[in-house]
Amino acid sequence: MKEFGYQRPGKVREALTLVAGEDGARFLGGGTNLVDLMKDGIERPTRLVDVRRLPLDGVRAAPDGGLVIGATTTNSDLAAHPEVRRRYPALSQAVLAGASGQLRNMATVGGNLLQRTRCGYFADPSQPCNRRMPGSGCSALAGEHHNHAILGWSEHCVATHPSDMAVALTAFDAVVHYETLDGRHEIPLSAFYPPVGETPQQETVLPPGALITAVALPAAAAGPRSCYRKVRERASYAFATVSVAAALDIEDGLVRGVRIALGGLASRPWRAHTAESALRDAPATADRFGAAADAELSAARPLRDTAYKVTLARNLIKAVLTELAHRAE
CATH class of the missing domain: 3.30.390.50 (CO dehydrogenase flavoprotein, C-terminal domain)
Structure with a gap:
């Protein structure tokens, strides 16, 4: 594994400053995806900025009657939250279906939305993959692809998105809140992941150095x-x-x-x-x-x-x- 720096800030602004202008810097939540990719040589960050001390956890009521889920809330805490279970049961069920108990105890909501594809060719540095190395080709097109996409794919990538949580959040019209050094922003989850098109390496529309701070569920989407x-x-x-x-x-x-x-x-x-x-x-x-x-x-x-x-x-x-x-x- 390549050597990297490690910092654990206590404020959002400090975390944003630590990654600003450094292409190899990455935010670290539970690490259940990123650390695996580092071990395989797929991700090679120069700096990890641990966000788990930031005041971004917990589930609270929103002014419109919906819920706001902090980005560092663990998957386990989200799935067990009584208001999530009562008003958005599909979300709780999706989280419970998404991983083992050990992983849910570590994984965070923000990190879940940013997890990368589980395509075997993406995870194998010896194989061409446009997500990992743009322009190299998509090995899955003619290779092993029985669990790959049937909707919205292009000749540049046929991989599927791995998140169960994101599927339920999409059904509930969730909105992603994030911060940059320029201020606070939000974007509907429906627009958060761009079409694969010719640029499969662009997996979200987040600007460089942005930090997910919360996910909001509108009250209008609630229902037992x-x-x-x-x-x-x-x-x-x-x-x-x-x-x-x-x-x-x-x-x-x-x-x-x-x-x-x-x-x-x-x-x-x-x-x-x-x-x-x-x-x-x-x-x-x-x-x-x-x-x-x-x-x-x-x-x-x-x-x-x-x-x-x-x-x-x-x-x-x-x-x-x-x-x-x-x-x-």
């Missing part, structure tokens, strides 16, 4: 009828093959409100706007749920070994929405 379901290759800790975060409001047998986000299918959490539009004011029936899933997945472009994901995603969307409809009864 939401859930997160994840299909994975083994029952223990594993990344999603396909996942669905959904919330459903039904009145007089009709869908009055619906939120759907998908994981394991694209380079970023995929908000299923087409399916949502097809369902609003429609009968809350299994057939309609299946038709809405078909409409969303009509844009899928399976690779050689990923066609099964279309069927799997369709069935999972239908099953989750049907379960939520039964709860409404």
Whole structure:
């Protein structure tokens, strides 16, 4: 491992100053992704700025009635928070599905949003990878890609986004708060991850040296009828093959409100706007749920070994929405 500097500031401004102007500086939260990448030689920071002493943890009420989640809040604390469990249950379920207990105790909310793809070619310095070395090519296109993207990919990258938490946050219209030396800023999570396009190495729209300080959940997105379901290759800790975060409001047998986000299918959490539009004011029936899933997945472009994901995603969307409809009864 390459030698690096290490500092542990107590104030946000101090942390921002420590990384300013140094391309190799990185913020360190729980380290559950970054440290692994350092061991593999994928990340080679010149300086680590540990943010765990910063006053950025905890979950508090927002002025609009929503919740504000501090960036250094651990995944375990987030999943167990009574207001998260009561008002945004899909988020709690997604966090619990995302990692082992040991990892959840270390991992932070801000770090979770910034974790990098788990594509095997990205993690192997001997293989071409446009995310790791722009212009070198995408080995997964013709290689091992059975767990890769079917939506929104390009010939430059077919990897999927690894975060379960981010899928649920996308369904709830979360907003990311961050700071730079210029001040405080915010951006909807739906715009936080750019399309993969020709620049897969640009994984977020955060400016250099920016520090995530919180994630806000709007009150309008709250509701007890939401859930997160994840299909994975083994029952223990594993990344999603396909996942669905959904919330459903039904009145007089009709869908009055619906939120759907998908994981394991694209380079970023995929908000299923087409399916949502097809369902609003429609009968809350299994057939309609299946038709809405078909409409969303009509844009899928399976690779050689990923066609099964279309069927799997369709069935999972239908099953989750049907379960939520039964709860409404």
